[in-house]
Amino acid sequence: MSARFVAASESELRPVSPLRLALARFVANRTALASAGVILAFLLLALAAPWVAPHDPAEADLFRRLQPPVWSAGGEWAFALGCDGLGRDILSRLIWGARISLFIALMVIGLAAVIGTLSGLAAGYFRGWVDTLVSRLVDTLLGFPYLVFAIGLMAMMGPGLHNIVLALVYKEWVFTCRVARGETLAAREQDYVEAARALGCGPGHIMLREILPNVLSPVLVVATFRMAYVIILEASLSFLGLGVQPPTPSWGAMVADGRDFLVDAWWVSTIPGLAILALVLAINLASQGLRDAFDPRLHPS
Amino acid sequence: MTMAEPLLAVRGLRTVFPTRRGLLAACDGVDLQLAAGEALGVVGESGSGKSVTFLSVLGLIRPPGRIDAGEILFEGRNLIRLPAAALRTLRGRAMALAMQDSLSALNPALTIGTQIVETILAHGLARSRAAARDRAVELLHCVGIPSPDRRLNDYPHQFSGGMRQRAMIAIALAAEPKLLVADEPTTALDVTIRAQVLDLIDRLRRERGLAVALITHDLGVVAERCDRVMVMYAGQVVEEGPTAEVIARPRHPYTRGLLASLPSLEDPDRPIDAIPGQVPDLTHVDAGCRFRNRCPLAVELCMQPVELRALGANRLSRCIRAEAVA
Numbered sequence: 001m002s003a004r005f006v007a008a009s010e011s012e013l014r015p016v017s018p019l020r021l022a023l024a025r026f027v028a029n030r031t032a033l034a035s036a037g038v039i040l041a042f043l044l045l046a047l048a049a050p051w052v053a054p055h056d057p058a059e060a061d062l063f064r065r066l067q068p069p070v071w072s073a074g075g076e077w078a079f080a081l082g083c084d085g086l087g088r089d090i091l092s093r094l095i096w097g098a099r100i101s102l103f104i105a106l107m108v109i110g111l112a113a114v115i116g117t118l119s120g121l122a123a124g125y126f127r128g129w130v131d132t133l134v135s136r137l138v139d140t141l142l143g144f145p146y147l148v149f150a151i152g153l154m155a156m157m158g159p160g161l162h163n164i165v166l167a168l169v170y171k172e173w174v175f176t177c178r179v180a181r182g183e184t185l186a187a188r189e190q191d192y193v194e195a196a197r198a199l200g201c202g203p204g205h206i207m208l209r210e211i212l213p214n215v216l217s218p219v220l221v222v223a224t225f226r227m228a229y230v231i232i233l234e235a236s237l238s239f240l241g242l243g244v245q246p247p248t249p250s251w252g253a254m255v256a257d258g259r260d261f262l263v264d265a266w267w268v269s270t271i272p273g274l275a276i277l278a279l280v281l282a283i284n285l286a287s288q289g290l291r292d293a294f295d296p297r298l299h300p301s
Numbered sequence: 302m303t304m305a306e307p308l309l310a311v312r313g314l315r316t317v318f319p320t321r322r323g324l325l326a327a328c329d330g331v332d333l334q335l336a337a338g339e340a341l342g343v344v345g346e347s348g349s350g351k352s353v354t355f356l357s358v359l360g361l362i363r364p365p366g367r368i369d370a371g372e373i374l375f376e377g378r379n380l381i382r383l384p385a386a387a388l389r390t391l392r393g394r395a396m397a398l399a400m401q402d403s404l405s406a407l408n409p410a411l412t413i414g415t416q417i418v419e420t421i422l423a424h425g426l427a428r429s430r431a432a433a434r435d436r437a438v439e440l441l442h443c444v445g446i447p448s449p450d451r452r453l454n455d456y457p458h459q460f461s462g463g464m465r466q467r468a469m470i471a472i473a474l475a476a477e478p479k480l481l482v483a484d485e486p487t488t489a490l491d492v493t494i495r496a497q498v499l500d501l502i503d504r505l506r507r508e509r510g511l512a513v514a515l516i517t518h519d520l521g522v523v524a525e526r527c528d529r530v531m532v533m534y535a536g537q538v539v540e541e542g543p544t545a546e547v548i549a550r551p552r553h554p555y556t557r558g559l560l561a562s563l564p565s566l567e568d569p570d571r572p573i574d575a576i577p578g579q580v581p582d583l584t585h586v587d588a589g590c591r592f593r594n595r596c597p598l599a600v601e602l603c604m605q606p607v608e609l610r611a612l613g614a615n616r617l618s619r620c621i622r623a624e625a626v627a
Binding site for chain 2: 017018190191192194195196197198199200201202205209210213214216
């Protein structure tokens with residue numbers, strides 16, 4: 001038996017989980033892969049902010065007030081993306097701001113996904129009054145415009161990092177809940193759920209061990225997709241001054257800081273705006289790639 | 302409990318489902334008995350109540366469906382009176398279900414090994430995950446899956462149809478139940494694989510004293526594998542008896558009709574006699590014989606309620622003209 005034959009049969013025998021198949025499809029999608037690369041770059045920047053940022057993000061130097069970026073006249077490499085109205089280094093603030101934006105987005109999505117998935121599972125599996133309770137709550141929350149809802153909550157709770165996360169989670173879980181509930185409704189009618197019941201499994205076991213693995217991929221897709229919205233919302237709140245308080249850098253607040261100088265010093269608002277655009281676009285494209293990778297209807301085997 | 306007492310005894314079981322047209326009694330006054338080590342064939346067309354009867358036994362009737370009347374005695378305990386939690390521990394441990402479509406009955410997101418191990422652990426039959434895994438290997442080996450230790454890590458879609466069916470039986474048997482309800486376990490399989498799966502069930506029955514209820518519409522399978530057969534029609538048991546006798550001399554016109562509608566190998570040119578007409582609407586049945594609208598022997602008296610009555614040793618028929626059926 002030749003070595004090649006052995007190799008082929010070995011790879012055939014290796015277990016292939018649905019998740020691994022989806023991952024392989026995701027990696028084969030170049031746009032999605034590039035977007036994932038952009039997200040990863042932002043993440044690394046955010047994590048490494050203390051070592052990567054050239055300056056202290058809060059350090060103001062009025063002599064450098066509105067100093068243009070390096071490619072314009074008067075710019076210099078030490079402050080590559082120029083300085084804002086207080087003479088703070090925009091690049092450093094951008095890097096530290098990524099930390100805030102991504103931290104908030106990940107926290108909100110993480111909490112919302114856990115709450116949404118569990119409540120959706122319970123609503124879809126138990127039906128009856130549990131479903132009525134959860135679904136009516138979801139409908140009620142969906143009735144509020146998201147931003148207005150978040151502004152109201154922030155006004156009540158006051159600004160601050162934790163409060164932003166809370167204000168956004170209050171409504172954000174609704175989106176994962178709806179998906180998880182729908183998927184659970186479909187999954188609970190499957191034979192394998194009936195088989196698990198026939199084997200004497202309780203509701204907790206069936207929900208978490210039988211149904212959850214099957215609803216996880218659509219929940220994952222929605223969660224990544226929603227992350228882009230959360231980043232925009234956080235930026236909007238910070239733009240309105242309801243978010244993270246100065247001098248902590250946040251992209252939304254940076255855009256707001258530059259409003260007064262939009263004609264003379266366009267870079268102060270535009271550069272953080274472009275960062276938001278790049279990250280949100282990358283997340284959207286990556287989540288689309290995820291959806292394509294998970295949706296078997298688009299990939300007949 | 303004496304030896305003579307059956308493992309499972311069902312009396313007067315009536316399971317109903319509310320529908321827009323009224324209450325539908327999917328099984329109505331079903332009596333049956335099943336002893337350890339016995340194989341009972343349950344035959345009938347779709348909608349005859351054969352699956353509902355055994356889903357009721359397992360306590361798997363979903364609301365709004367409910368058990369309306371009757372008793373289900375398992376080892377002398379009435380399962381209908383049992384609280385849900387106690388019934389749950391019996392499921393899997395004392396009685397198990399093997400389904401028709403193994404592809405959908407196995408969780409696509411979990412490996413075969415995980416599914417067996419979880420079942421073993423859920424019933425507390427192994428002290429550790431490693432022990433449960435050893436037991437899972439043993440089980441897969443027992444149902445005849447080659448190199449079971451490696452196949453444990455496979456997902457259901459990597460198994461062939463026959464292997465999936467056997468893996469499902471392995472899962473069903475993980476907690477060593479005393480009763481296996483096999484709901485059309487071989488309908489989706491080709492003939493050679495079907496024989497393998499049935500051989501497996503046969504062997505487990507002989508070696509472990511497993512009681513088997515084989516639900517099928519294939520009289521051929523019943524003839525080969527079951528000592529006793531129960532024929533159901535429109536939610537009622539219409540005939541019961543030793544398989545060989547029932548097939549040789551049916552005592553109910555429906556059974557005779559079923560036999561006549563089978564193609565014959567000895568006489569391939571014999572025309573196949575389908576039973577004319579349709580099953581009555583189960584929301585609107587009267588007390589009379591439910592088969593009379595399709596029955597060639599029907600008489601005026603068939604309007605009257607018909608009881609299941611004994612015809613000699615071990616034979617039961619729900620037909621007033623049972624003696625006239627030839």
